Amino acid sequence: MEQEVPNTSTPVALVVGVTGMAGLSLAEALKSPTALGGPWKVYGSARRAKPTWFPSSTLDHYITFDALNFDDTLKHLSPVAHEITHVFWIAIQVRENEESNIVANSTMLENVIKALKSATPSRLCHITLQTGSKHYMGQIFDPVLGAQLVHHEPPFHEDMPRLPYPNFYYALEDLLASYSPSLSYSVHRSSIIVGASSRSFYNALLTLCVYAIICKYQGLPFRYPGTKYTWENFCDMSDARVLAEQQIWAAVMDRAKNQAFNCTNGDVFTWKCFWKVCCEIFDVEFVPFDENEKFDWVGMMKKKGRVWDEIVEKYGLYKTNMEEIVCLEAVDAVLHFDFPHVCSMNKSREFGFFGFANTLKSIGMWVGRLRDMKIIP
Structure with missing residues (x-):
């Protein structure tokens, strides 16, 4: 792909994991004429080819690569690396235990960041990380850890201390923090996500x-x-549209930089x-x-x-x-x-985000x- 000269006034998003529930809603929200910080140019990526149900008009370009392989990641991202300003990280790989989850998911995120920062010059300035409420409960699906976890008392709120168990969410947050101050980030802890896709691991x-x-x-x-x-x-649940709205809001608002936010519909x-x-x-x-x-x-x-x-x-x-x-x-x-x-959605509201959805509707x-x-x- 021939490199384009980027428009330095246009924010350019890379949605990694674009064919999942949250990824599709995020791409659609970014391409909306009313998107905060827009108009956005939007690249989307996934490991597999684009499914027939995915609306082509949602993206400016669809990229397929294996984020676990740095050479493959660099090969496919190099042509656009000089354009990307924001990464929206929705990707996930689920392995047999939490230690393997930490290795796989950390490797993928670091490979993408390194590939994008290799551009000269690099415009990358912000990473949006989606995690979830297992931040407060521990990795409940781990075959060994699951039986011994002691979770926080709900309602879960963002300043609760980390639990004393391995958790790839913690590892990804630490990885992003290690790039500060050259990159800002935001963390979005969803509840049970509701959206539309055939390619989400937890649907x-x-x-x-x-x-x-x-x-x-x-x-x-x-x-x-x-x-x-x-x-x-x-x-509670997290409508994929509300999650997308919060992620875009945090990506463009200075007060939301380097913060973690719960993201639910705001009802029960x-x-x-x-x-x-x-x-x-x-x-x-x-x-x-x-x-x-x-x-x-x-x-x-x-x-x-x-x-x-x-x-x-x-x-x-x-x-x-x-x-x-x-x-x-x-x-x-x-x-x-x-x-x-x-x-709890109190922190999110205190920082100025008021998105919501009626879950049952x-x-x-x-x-x-x-x-x-x-x-x-």
Whole structure:
């Protein structure tokens, strides 16, 4: 690719992990005529080729490279490295344990920063890092750590001390801080993200959509697989649009530099209310929760891969394997929390960010997006 002479007045974003839920919403928000600090030029990158459901008009250019390989990263970013002013880091790799997560994710982020800073001159000035509420709970999906974690008491707030366990979120924050003051950064700790993509590792909404669709297709009851506690107590979510709005805000506001912010919708919900919304959307009967009726939801769903294949074929959907688009164990863990999963948004508001979303109202919109993208029927 021939190098262009950059317009030094135009901010140029690189969204790493652009095909995920948050990445797609971020790219769309950056290209909006009303985006803060804009108009933006937007490059998006991912490990794999662009899926057919991804709107091409959202990006100025799509780049594919393996961030774990520095030579491959440098090769594909060198032609645009002199343009990039802001990196929005949405990428994630999930490995078998947390020590491996630290190595893989730190390597990817450092490779991208080094490749961009190698430009002469480099315009890179800010890195936006997306992490999550496991900052306060520990890495709950680690096969060894998960059973011994002691989490902070909710509501979670940003000045809580780090937990005494390995956590790749901490490693990525430390990596960004090591580049100060030559680069500023912001950290965005999401809750359960709700958005539209077939390529997000943790996609609770799509997982529950697939569950409801299979129940409807096979005439099965759409039963709640969690506990009475989570059925009745509060939880929060992060609409991908709110997350994008906060990330852009922090990237252009001086007062937000080198700060960490929780990012949720600003409201709370119960899974009972969430379940009723899903029943309406997918036209399945609402089944009241009965704590005496235990069932192996994860085990049942793991046997439904061929059923999903039938559904994909019948409705002409974007080709997916069920195992690649659901996160059964992760959702099951959330639905078995014994504490309210709630993050404080006070710091974010005190710094001047007031974005919000109505969680239960947003579900129908995002399911509509998934249907429009032909990911679900």
